[in-house]
Amino acid sequence: MNHVKVDETPARSTEPAEPAPRADPPPAARGGRLAAGTLVNVAMVVLIGYLVLVPLVILLYSSLKASTTQLPFQVSGFSFTNFVNVFESSHFASVAGNTALYVVGSLLVALVLSMCLAYLMERTDIPGRRFLAPMALAPMAVPVTVMAIAWALVANPVNGPLAVAVREVFGVDIDIYSLAGMILVMGIFGVPSMYLTIAPAFARLNPELEEAAAAVGAPLRRRLRLIVFPLVMPAVSAAAMLLVVVALEGFAIPAILGLPKQIFVFSSQIQYYVQPPTGLPNYGQASSYGVLLLAVSLVMLLVYRRRTRDAHRFRVVSGKGYRQTRTELGRWRIPVFVVVCVYLAVGIALPILTLVWTSFSPFVRPVSLSGLGSLTLSNYSTVFTAPGMGQILLNTAEVVLLTATVATAISAWLAMSASRRRFPGSTFLFEATFLVFGIPSVVLGFAILFLYIFFPVPPIYGTVWIIIVALVARYLPRGSRMVQTAMLQLDDGLVEAAQVTGARPFTVTRTVLLPLLSPALRKCWLWIFAQALGELPIALVLTSPDNRTLVVELWSIFTSSGDYPTASALAVLLLVVSTVAVWSVNRRGAMEES
Amino acid sequence: MTENMTENVAGPAKAAPGRSIVVDGLRKSYERNAGDAAAYAIDGVSFDVPEGQFVTLLGPSGCGKTTTLRCVAGLERAQGGRIEMAGQIVFDASQGRHVRPEDRPIAMVPQSYGIWPHMTVLDNAAFPMRHGRNRRRGEEVRRRAMEMLEQVGLQSMADRWATQLSGGQQQRLAFARALLGDPEVLLLDEPLSNLDAKLRAKLRQELRSFQEKFEIAALYVTHDQSEALALSDTVIVMNQGRIEQIDGPERLYDHPRSSFVADFIGSANLLPVEHTSPGPDGSVLAxxxxxxxxxxxxxxxxxxxxxxxxxxCVRPENVRVRAADEGTPQAGDDEILGRVETSEFLGDRLELVVRAGDVAITAFARADLGSRPGDDVSLAFDPASTSYLAS
Incomplete structure (x- = not known):
C-alpha cells in the first residue's frame, strides 16, 4: 500500500513550489509539475537579478561615459573623464568636506543622545521609564521628509518658534538652514534606530559585573568607563556603521535644510545634477558621484557585517534569572528626569506640534494661545480640492500598497528559498540583494531612470510602475532579511515533521511555513508600507506629471511655492498614516513578546 | 537518467522479507568536495531494522547517529551507500536515486516534537490524514484522530491550542501524529531529551508499550545509554561515524566488543594490556x-x-573486594593488592576507588565492608565476567 515513488533529480533541487496533487499522480504529471516549479524559480531568479544587478551595471556604465549634457547611451567609448572631472573640481572638495562633517557630526549627536537615553532607561532608576522610552522612539514613526519640514518650521531664523525663543532668552541667533542644523536634525532622526540596537546590549549587561565594581568602591563614573562601555561597544559600533550609511544616502534632510543655502552633500549633489533647477542634467557627474557614494556605503556595510556576524550567536541567550538592579541616581534623579523631558519636548514634540499648528493656521505664525481662535481647516480643504489631488492620492495608494505587497512576497520567496536551499545558488541570490542595501536611493532612482529611458521594455517610464520597481528593489534586502531572521528562529523540526507525513512541499509551505511566518510577514509589509510612503528621492527622481505621489507633492509645495500651511497639512496626513502603520508593527511586536 | 529509468522499470531489488529498513554502506561528509581525505560524518554504516522491532542508534554527540537517522528519513542525502525501506530502494548513491522524504513510508518525532503552534491539538494530529501521503476524507479523519488522542490521553485537550500543552503532552501528541500517518517505520530523534528525569522515565515506558501495541518498527536515536538499554530490542553503538557494535542490550553490556563500548555502556575498569597469550578453554591470559x-x-x-x-575490561560490580586483614594478604595470580583512595557510601553499596600499582580500579563492595581511604584491600576478578578487548 505504501507505494514508494522514485525521483531521479537531486534532492536539493526537488522542492519547487508546486500545486498540491491528488494522490499518486502518474509520472508524466509529476514531471510537469516539476517543470512548472523550476519555471517559477527561474522566473524569480531573473526578476531578482534584474532588480538587483541591472541598476548597479547601469550606474557603472554611465559613470564611464564622458557625457555632460547627453544621455550616457548616446556617447561612444568608455573613459574616466567623469571621475577626473569630479576630482579636479574645487566643488568636489567642498561637497566631500560637507558630507564628512555632516555624517560624522550627526553620528556624534545620535551616539551621545542614544547612549545616554539607553543607559538611563535600561540601567538607572530614572522615573517615568514606561512613558519616556516610547517617546524617545517616537521619531521612528515620522517620515524623514516630514521631520525635515517640521524642523524647518520650528527653527527657521525668521519666525520659527524655537529660533525666536532662543533669541529672546539667550540672545543667540540660530539658523536651521545650515550644516549644524542638518547635523542636529539627522542626529535626532538617527536616535531611535540606534537606541533599539544599543538598549538590548545595556539590558543584557550582567548587573553583577557592575555591582562587583561598585562593591570595591569604584565611583559611578569609573564604573561606566571601565565596565559598561567596553561591554556595549560591539552593539554601539554596529549601530554607528549603520547610521553612517543612512546619513550618507539620506536625501530629505540635506535637501530641505541645505539646498536653500547651497550646502551640498553627496546625495543632494547627485539629485541636483540629475534635476537641476535650470539647465540640462549632468548625468556623467551624477553617475560618478553615485559610484563614489556606493563604494563608501559598501565598505561601511561590509565592516558592519563583519562586526555583527558573531554578535548574532549571542542574541538567543536569554537573560533568565537576571535580577534587574538599577543604578540609583540619588539626588540627580529629578534633575536628570527634567533634562530628558526637555530633550523630548524640544527635540521631538515641539517640531511636530509646530507642524500640526501650522497645518491649522491661515499663515505661518508662532504657536500661541491667542492663535487658537483663528485655527482653520482651510489648508486641508485646499489639499483635498487641489486639482489633480485625486490622482496623486490614487498614485500614492497604488505605490505603497503594491510596493509593500510585491516586496514582501518576493522577500518571503527569497528568504524561504535561501534558508531551505531550494535550488543551487539560492543562498548566493539572497546575499546578492545585499548590494542594493549599499545603493543610495537617489542613485537607485536614477539608475532605474536610465534603464527605462535606454531600454523602455516594459514601457513603464512615467507611470507609477517605475516607482514601484525602484522601491521594490530598494526594500528587498531589508524585507528578505526580516523574513530570514524569523525563519532562523523557527525550529527545523516544525517543517520536517510536516515533510515526513508525506505532504507536498507546496502544502507544507501553505499549511505550516507561511502561517508560522505570518507575524514576520505582516511586520515586513507594514514596515515597507511606512517606508515607501515617506521615501522621497526615488519618487522625486522618477517623477513625471502622471505619477506624482504625496511625498513629491509635499516636496514641491514646500520648496517651490512656499505655501507652508498647505505643505504642513500634507505632511500631517503623511505623518498620521505612517504613525498608524508603525504603531501597529510595534503593537504586534509587544503582543508577541507578552 | 536513462539508466535510472530502466532501473525504475525493472523494479527495485529484492529486499529480504521481514526487514523494515536495510541500510548498507552509508557514508556522508559535510565537506563540499568529499575526497579521500575528507572527514566523514558517517562512514560505511550498515544495519537493518527488522519488522516490529525497536532499534536504537546510541553514541556520544557528534558520532553521526542523528545524521544517519536524517539520511534514513531522506532529510539529508548521503554520498554513498543504499537504503531500502519496506522492500523498496529509497536511496542508492551509485544509481543517483533519492526518494524524497514525503514519498518514504515513514513518520518522525523530531527532538523538539515539531508541534505546530498555530493549530489546535486535533489539527496537529489530523495533519497526516488531511495532507499526508495516505489522505482520508470526511468524518473518518476526526474520528480516527480522536481515537488516537484518546489512546495517548489527550482527548480532553483536542480543541485547545497546541501551545497550551506541557512538554510531556506535546511529546505524546507528536507520537500520536506520527502514528496517524500509517508509517512502516517510526523515526525518533532523541524525543525524550527535553523532558525532566522523572517524566523521561515514565514516557520511556509509554513509548515502548505504544510501539509494541502498534507493532511498528522504530529507529530511535539517543545519547542516553540507560534509555537505549531499557527500550531497545537491538542497540547500535556508534562512534566517530562508524558502528562499534550491534547487539541486544544484555549482550552489549556483558560482552562489549571494544573499549569504547565498554566505557560508554555503564562503567568499566579498562586495564591496558602489554601482551597476551591463549589460556585454557578459549580464554586469554593478559x-x-x-x-x-x-x-x-x-x-x-x-x-x-x-x-x-x-x-x-571488568565491571565494578564484578570486582570482588576483601579487606586485606581478613586473611593472609597474598599477591597471587588471582588477587591484586591495593590501597583505597576514595570510598563513597551509597546506601546499598560502597563505591571504592582502589589504587594498585599505577592503575586505579573502581569496585562496588558490600555496604558493610567499612573500608576507609588508606586501608589496604585485596581485589579479585572472576575470569567468567572478565573480558579481553583487542581495541
Whole structure:
C-alpha cells in the first residue's frame, strides 16, 4: 500500500513550489509539475537579478561615459573623464568636506543622545521609564521628509518658534538652514534606530559585573568607563556603521535644510545634477558621484557585517534569572528626569506640534494661545480640492500598497528559498540583494531612470510602475532579511515533521511555513508600507506629471511655492498614516513578546 | 537518467522479507568536495531494522547517529551507500536515486516534537490524514484522530491550542501524529531529551508499550545509554561515524566488543594490556600493570587471542573486594593488592576507588565492608565476567 515513488533529480533541487496533487499522480504529471516549479524559480531568479544587478551595471556604465549634457547611451567609448572631472573640481572638495562633517557630526549627536537615553532607561532608576522610552522612539514613526519640514518650521531664523525663543532668552541667533542644523536634525532622526540596537546590549549587561565594581568602591563614573562601555561597544559600533550609511544616502534632510543655502552633500549633489533647477542634467557627474557614494556605503556595510556576524550567536541567550538592579541616581534623579523631558519636548514634540499648528493656521505664525481662535481647516480643504489631488492620492495608494505587497512576497520567496536551499545558488541570490542595501536611493532612482529611458521594455517610464520597481528593489534586502531572521528562529523540526507525513512541499509551505511566518510577514509589509510612503528621492527622481505621489507633492509645495500651511497639512496626513502603520508593527511586536 | 529509468522499470531489488529498513554502506561528509581525505560524518554504516522491532542508534554527540537517522528519513542525502525501506530502494548513491522524504513510508518525532503552534491539538494530529501521503476524507479523519488522542490521553485537550500543552503532552501528541500517518517505520530523534528525569522515565515506558501495541518498527536515536538499554530490542553503538557494535542490550553490556563500548555502556575498569597469550578453554591470559589476568570472555577468533595491546575490561560490580586483614594478604595470580583512595557510601553499596600499582580500579563492595581511604584491600576478578578487548 505504501507505494514508494522514485525521483531521479537531486534532492536539493526537488522542492519547487508546486500545486498540491491528488494522490499518486502518474509520472508524466509529476514531471510537469516539476517543470512548472523550476519555471517559477527561474522566473524569480531573473526578476531578482534584474532588480538587483541591472541598476548597479547601469550606474557603472554611465559613470564611464564622458557625457555632460547627453544621455550616457548616446556617447561612444568608455573613459574616466567623469571621475577626473569630479576630482579636479574645487566643488568636489567642498561637497566631500560637507558630507564628512555632516555624517560624522550627526553620528556624534545620535551616539551621545542614544547612549545616554539607553543607559538611563535600561540601567538607572530614572522615573517615568514606561512613558519616556516610547517617546524617545517616537521619531521612528515620522517620515524623514516630514521631520525635515517640521524642523524647518520650528527653527527657521525668521519666525520659527524655537529660533525666536532662543533669541529672546539667550540672545543667540540660530539658523536651521545650515550644516549644524542638518547635523542636529539627522542626529535626532538617527536616535531611535540606534537606541533599539544599543538598549538590548545595556539590558543584557550582567548587573553583577557592575555591582562587583561598585562593591570595591569604584565611583559611578569609573564604573561606566571601565565596565559598561567596553561591554556595549560591539552593539554601539554596529549601530554607528549603520547610521553612517543612512546619513550618507539620506536625501530629505540635506535637501530641505541645505539646498536653500547651497550646502551640498553627496546625495543632494547627485539629485541636483540629475534635476537641476535650470539647465540640462549632468548625468556623467551624477553617475560618478553615485559610484563614489556606493563604494563608501559598501565598505561601511561590509565592516558592519563583519562586526555583527558573531554578535548574532549571542542574541538567543536569554537573560533568565537576571535580577534587574538599577543604578540609583540619588539626588540627580529629578534633575536628570527634567533634562530628558526637555530633550523630548524640544527635540521631538515641539517640531511636530509646530507642524500640526501650522497645518491649522491661515499663515505661518508662532504657536500661541491667542492663535487658537483663528485655527482653520482651510489648508486641508485646499489639499483635498487641489486639482489633480485625486490622482496623486490614487498614485500614492497604488505605490505603497503594491510596493509593500510585491516586496514582501518576493522577500518571503527569497528568504524561504535561501534558508531551505531550494535550488543551487539560492543562498548566493539572497546575499546578492545585499548590494542594493549599499545603493543610495537617489542613485537607485536614477539608475532605474536610465534603464527605462535606454531600454523602455516594459514601457513603464512615467507611470507609477517605475516607482514601484525602484522601491521594490530598494526594500528587498531589508524585507528578505526580516523574513530570514524569523525563519532562523523557527525550529527545523516544525517543517520536517510536516515533510515526513508525506505532504507536498507546496502544502507544507501553505499549511505550516507561511502561517508560522505570518507575524514576520505582516511586520515586513507594514514596515515597507511606512517606508515607501515617506521615501522621497526615488519618487522625486522618477517623477513625471502622471505619477506624482504625496511625498513629491509635499516636496514641491514646500520648496517651490512656499505655501507652508498647505505643505504642513500634507505632511500631517503623511505623518498620521505612517504613525498608524508603525504603531501597529510595534503593537504586534509587544503582543508577541507578552 | 536513462539508466535510472530502466532501473525504475525493472523494479527495485529484492529486499529480504521481514526487514523494515536495510541500510548498507552509508557514508556522508559535510565537506563540499568529499575526497579521500575528507572527514566523514558517517562512514560505511550498515544495519537493518527488522519488522516490529525497536532499534536504537546510541553514541556520544557528534558520532553521526542523528545524521544517519536524517539520511534514513531522506532529510539529508548521503554520498554513498543504499537504503531500502519496506522492500523498496529509497536511496542508492551509485544509481543517483533519492526518494524524497514525503514519498518514504515513514513518520518522525523530531527532538523538539515539531508541534505546530498555530493549530489546535486535533489539527496537529489530523495533519497526516488531511495532507499526508495516505489522505482520508470526511468524518473518518476526526474520528480516527480522536481515537488516537484518546489512546495517548489527550482527548480532553483536542480543541485547545497546541501551545497550551506541557512538554510531556506535546511529546505524546507528536507520537500520536506520527502514528496517524500509517508509517512502516517510526523515526525518533532523541524525543525524550527535553523532558525532566522523572517524566523521561515514565514516557520511556509509554513509548515502548505504544510501539509494541502498534507493532511498528522504530529507529530511535539517543545519547542516553540507560534509555537505549531499557527500550531497545537491538542497540547500535556508534562512534566517530562508524558502528562499534550491534547487539541486544544484555549482550552489549556483558560482552562489549571494544573499549569504547565498554566505557560508554555503564562503567568499566579498562586495564591496558602489554601482551597476551591463549589460556585454557578459549580464554586469554593478559599481562597488565597489576599482573596477569585470566579473561574468560575473549574474541572468538583464535588469532586475536595472542598479541600486544588491548584492554582487560571488568565491571565494578564484578570486582570482588576483601579487606586485606581478613586473611593472609597474598599477591597471587588471582588477587591484586591495593590501597583505597576514595570510598563513597551509597546506601546499598560502597563505591571504592582502589589504587594498585599505577592503575586505579573502581569496585562496588558490600555496604558493610567499612573500608576507609588508606586501608589496604585485596581485589579479585572472576575470569567468567572478565573480558579481553583487542581495541
Amino acid at each position: 599481562k597488565t600493570g597489576v599482573g596477569a589476568v585470566l579473561c574468560g570472555r575473549s574474541p572468538a577468533a583464535p588469532d586475536d587471542r595472542s598479541g600486544n595491546g588491548g584492554f582487560v
